[in-house]
Amino acid sequence: MTRTIELKATPTLGPILAKAAATGFVRKGRTLPDVRVVQHGVRIDQGALAAYDQVCGFPVTHLVPSTYLHVLVFPLQVSLMADKEFPYPLMGSVHLSNTITQHRRVDALEVLDIEVRVDNLRPHFRGAQADFIATVKVGDEVVMDEVSTYLFRGQKVPGEVPLKADEPEPADGPGVTWALTADLGRRYAAVSGDVNPIHMHPLTAKALGFPTTIVHGMWSKSKMLAAVENRLPERYTLSVEFKKPVLIPGKVKFVAGETATGWNLVLRSAREGTVHAVGTVVSAGADGSIS
Template identity: 75%
Template structure:
């Protein structure tokens, strides 16, 4: 029987991260909880939305970027993974990919009901992976869906990991170079609430095994979406696979190619050419 956690307001993510870190070593499970986290009657803060738009490259309008709704469900995701029944440590988990389906544009003045659950636990060659499913509704209408695949490194679950496959090449062409400042992680954390230490400061990033601060994967996706959003239909699905962390400060090169309304997106290191992210956008049929 599904257990439901209903949030009356957005939790303070710093406190939730701290709780998850403290209980991480005690988590020893192999099954996912039948758990849903919901928050109803959510009104969008217009100032917070405008600040997000500016950090991620969207125009400041009354329309809500598809990736901003992920920001609203992210606290629900963290709450679920910090719950005592969740089997794996949150600290050290890796966001492998994110798929968002926007069924229609959402207006910033609409009231939303948000829900998150987790499913599809399966092995990965570096541990275990599972999908966090997010939904946003206006009344009874499903307007937005989100699937975030997370890797829990070193965890063992039944089954055999899918064989590795070759990644496609990023779209070719000169693209556009984006210089990324050293404080980008802190600026995105301020508008998203994601205060994971690997994004905040070089010293805290080094404590988790990174050479310096890394950019949030969802900033990467948001910036890639912002580059093509004005050429997309109202309803679409955008998937981005996160490949190699983006260290900051740095310069990255974004490329995009469109065929019959479908887009292929790529983000690479502007100097070395190493691939940071690969994406696709498919219009709703």
């Protein structure tokens, strides 16, 4: 029987991350828990939304970017990963990809119901991966679906390990260069609640195996969406795969190529050309199907 964890308020993520880190070494399960995390009656803080818009490059309006709905989903994801029945350590997990389907624009005054569950545990050549599936509703209407795939490094699960695929080089061409400041990780953490130490300071990032601070993958996705959102229909699916960490401070180049159904998006290092993220936006029909 599915167990439900109902959050009465949005949790502060710092204590949850600390608890998850402290209990990570005792997590030894092999199966995903049959549990869902829900939060009803979520109201958007318009000041917090405006601050997020400014950090990510969206115009400040009463409409909610679909990636900001991820910000509301994220505490439920973390709560599920920190649950005692979740088999893998939260610290050290890697966000591999994120897919958001926006069914319609959400107004900042609307009241939301959010649900998150986890499914599809499978091998990865670097460990185990699973999908965190979120649904955001206004009343009975689904306004956004999301699938976030996370890697749990070094973990073993039954099944054939997929080989690392040789992927084609994403298209390059004229684009826009963004200069990323050293405090970008802290600024995005302040508007998203994601205070993972790898994003906060060079010393804590180095302690966790990175040469310096890295920017949040979801900031990259949000910034790419902000660059093309005014050319998108109300209903779309935006998928992004996170390839290489973006070290800050630094410069990245964003390239967007229009297709018959939407856009191809690429984020590269402005200096070396290293691919940091690749994505697609496709228009969705009224029933959520891809057109």
